[in-house]
Amino acid sequence: MNHLASDMHKETFVLNMGPQHPATHGVLRVKLVLDGEYIVEAEPVLGYIHRMHEKMGENRTWAQFMPNTGRLDYLSALSYNHGYVAAVERAAGIEVPERAEVIRVMTVELNRISSHLLWFGAYLLDLGGFTPLLYAFDDREQILDLLESVTGSRLTYCYFRFGGLYNDIDDDFIAGLKGFVERLRSRLPMYHTLVTKNIILMKRLKDIGVVSADMCRRYGATGPVARGSGIDYDVRKNEPYSVYPEFDFDVPVYHEGDSMARYMVRMDEIEQSLRIIEQAIAKLPEGPIMAEKAPKIIKPAKGDYYHAVEAARGSFGVRLVSDGTNTPYRLKLRSPSFCNLSLFAEASQGMLVADAVAFMGSLDLVIPEIDR
Amino acid sequence: MALEQVKTELAGVESAEVVATNYGKKGFHLDVRVSPDQVVAAAEVMDRQGFFIEAVTGVDWFGEQAAIASEAKKKAEAAAKKAAEAAAAEGAEPPAPAPVAVPESGPDEMEVVYDFNHYQALCRVTVRTRVLRETPELPTISTVFPGANWHERETHDFFGIRFLGHPDLSPLLLPEDADFHPLLKDFKA
Numbered sequence: 001m002n003h004l005a006s007d008m009h010k011e012t013f014v015l016n017m018g019p020q021h022p023a024t025h026g027v028l029r030v031k032l033v034l035d036g037e038y039i040v041e042a043e044p045v046l047g048y049i050h051r052m053h054e055k056m057g058e059n060r061t062w063a064q065f066m067p068n069t070g071r072l073d074y075l076s077a078l079s080y081n082h083g084y085v086a087a088v089e090r091a092a093g094i095e096v097p098e099r100a101e102v103i104r105v106m107t108v109e110l111n112r113i114s115s116h117l118l119w120f121g122a123y124l125l126d127l128g129g130f131t132p133l134l135y136a137f138d139d140r141e142q143i144l145d146l147l148e149s150v151t152g153s154r155l156t157y158c159y160f161r162f163g164g165l166y167n168d169i170d171d172d173f174i175a176g177l178k179g180f181v182e183r184l185r186s187r188l189p190m191y192h193t194l195v196t197k198n199i200i201l202m203k204r205l206k207d208i209g210v211v212s213a214d215m216c217r218r219y220g221a222t223g224p225v226a227r228g229s230g231i232d233y234d235v236r237k238n239e240p241y242s243v244y245p246e247f248d249f250d251v252p253v254y255h256e257g258d259s260m261a262r263y264m265v266r267m268d269e270i271e272q273s274l275r276i277i278e279q280a281i282a283k284l285p286e287g288p289i290m291a292e293k294a295p296k297i298i299k300p301a302k303g304d305y306y307h308a309v310e311a312a313r314g315s316f317g318v319r320l321v322s323d324g325t326n327t328p329y330r331l332k333l334r335s336p337s338f339c340n341l342s343l344f345a346e347a348s349q350g351m352l353v354a355d356a357v358a359f360m361g362s363l364d365l366v367i368p369e370i371d372r
Numbered sequence: 373m374a375l376e377q378v379k380t381e382l383a384g385v386e387s388a389e390v391v392a393t394n395y396g397k398k399g400f401h402l403d404v405r406v407s408p409d410q411v412v413a414a415a416e417v418m419d420r421q422g423f424f425i426e427a428v429t430g431v432d433w434f435g436e437q438a439a440i441a442s443e444a445k446k447k448a449e450a451a452a453k454k455a456a457e458a459a460a461a462e463g464a465e466p467p468a469p470a471p472v473a474v475p476e477s478g479p480d481e482m483e484v485v486y487d488f489n490h491y492q493a494l495c496r497v498t499v500r501t502r503v504l505r506e507t508p509e510l511p512t513i514s515t516v517f518p519g520a521n522w523h524e525r526e527t528h529d530f531f532g533i534r535f536l537g538h539p540d541l542s543p544l545l546l547p548e549d550a551d552f553h554p555l556l557k558d559f560k561a
Contacts, residue, residue: 047545052554217422218518220424233491305399332427338522
């Protein structure tokens with residue numbers, strides 16, 4: 001070997017992926033140090049759409065912060081609505097009527113499906129398949145229409161209230177929902193034959209971006225990332241909240257830890273969410289959608305409170321510190337993608353650039369939620 | 373039971389005060405207070421027990437000490453007034469008003485809060501410590517939990533708390549040339 005060849009591996013160069021790269025979905029920049037096509041070092045650079053939601057929280061009343069929660073993760077905004085109202089309800093000791101809780105679960109699961117469908121389409125687009133996106137958006141459109149009819153918005157929902165909901169659902173919504181469940185059930189096998197069993201997809205995802213269970217733990221990964229690495233952790237099961245204990249559903253877990261495992265977890269979760277929605281329709285009780293005794297002005301007792309929910313990307317936690325007034329003293333938002341992305345630097349070492357795109361897509365990042 | 377085990381282990385950390393909280397009301401099981409130099413020891417306990425890190429954040433208790441002092445002053449004044457009135461009621465010559473001792477308000481503090489959680493057991497642990505607002509410094513736990521790296525950087529962005537031994541405290545979410553800390557209570561945009 002001549003001296004040029006032996007020095008070859010010491011010659012690296014820096015490549016910026018993003019912030020306008022189509023595969024980073026929004027404004028994430030990853031600084032890559034490359035040796036040829038192999039990644040020596042990857043450093044995600046955040047903050048391009050940082051809006052300081054936590055400071056905004058300290059400057060408005062508890063209720064006025066509600067619209068902000070729909071703008072963290074705009075793809076599963078209802079989970080974030082839910083996490084925030086549940087935290088404040090815990091702090092202020094507000095009971096929520098059964099009907100409201102069931103509708104919350106119903107709409108949150110619907111939102112989870114729409115989020116997974118968008119991820120599915122966009123991820124396949126990253127990998128070079130254009131058609132699946134069109135199918136996924138076709139189905140997702142139905143969900144947006146359904147949720148628009150009841151929440152009043154298509155994306156950045158602000159549907160829940162402390163002690164209940166803003167709006168009751170009607171028979172049209174239930175009929176539409178039943179139709180949608182049936183429709184998506186009949187379409188899922190097509191997704192699997194079209195995409196999951198595709199040999200090109202398998203070759204691009206299998207054994208790519210392997211994340212061990214221990215790495216998940218050290219970085220605090222949750223959601224499909226942890227469940228793809230064999231960790232049976234779902235806030236809905238492990239730390240039951242709302243009316244989830246009354247529903248019969250499974251938590252899909254895959255042990256391979258690669259991108260394919262994370263793909264399969266999300267595809268299975270769509271089916272489980274459909275199951276939950278069906279049960280919610282069957283058991284929807286009559287009754288009020290707002291707690292009668294819900295106070296107009298919220299003043300939680302002094303102290304700090306924590307509440308976590310299972311969002312589409314993992315565990316979303318809200319830590320509240322109240323000083324007994326009508327504005328939060330401190331409002332910490334623990335977002336799942338932030339922790340899930342933090343393991344990227346370690347896990348992507350030695351990976352090909354093209355594989356890093358497949359790996360990053362399988363983490364299902366939503367940048368506004370990371371940057372907050 | 374993970375809860376009992378971690379409780380005994382944490383009680384072994386120097387300076388730790390472990391309090392079991394009402395989970396239904398608060399949302400976490402254990403509230404642990406340690407001195408700033410013991411956070412690494414506490415993190416090591418959590419690591420050994422198989423916990424994962426949820427988040428690290430801060431709380432700025434700006435003005436807390438002044439509020440405590442003024443509260444104490446009010447109490448002392450009220451007590452002095454009461455004593456004087458009692459003396460007057462007995463017909464005695466009212467004693468010269470005793471000088472009310474004004475307690476010095478101590479320096480303000482900032483709190484650093486670490487949230488831990490467990491994948492299998494239902495057990496949330498909150499570890500908290502307090503540093504002086506003037507010199508907010510404490511050791512990093514990113515050596516124990518690499519996931520704490522970004523959380524600590526974020527906390528440094530927002531509060532200016534310096535984590536000693538942290539590999540890189542440059543702004544994570546704020547602009548790269550940011551020299552302000554927006555979550556400080558006396559921050560004005």
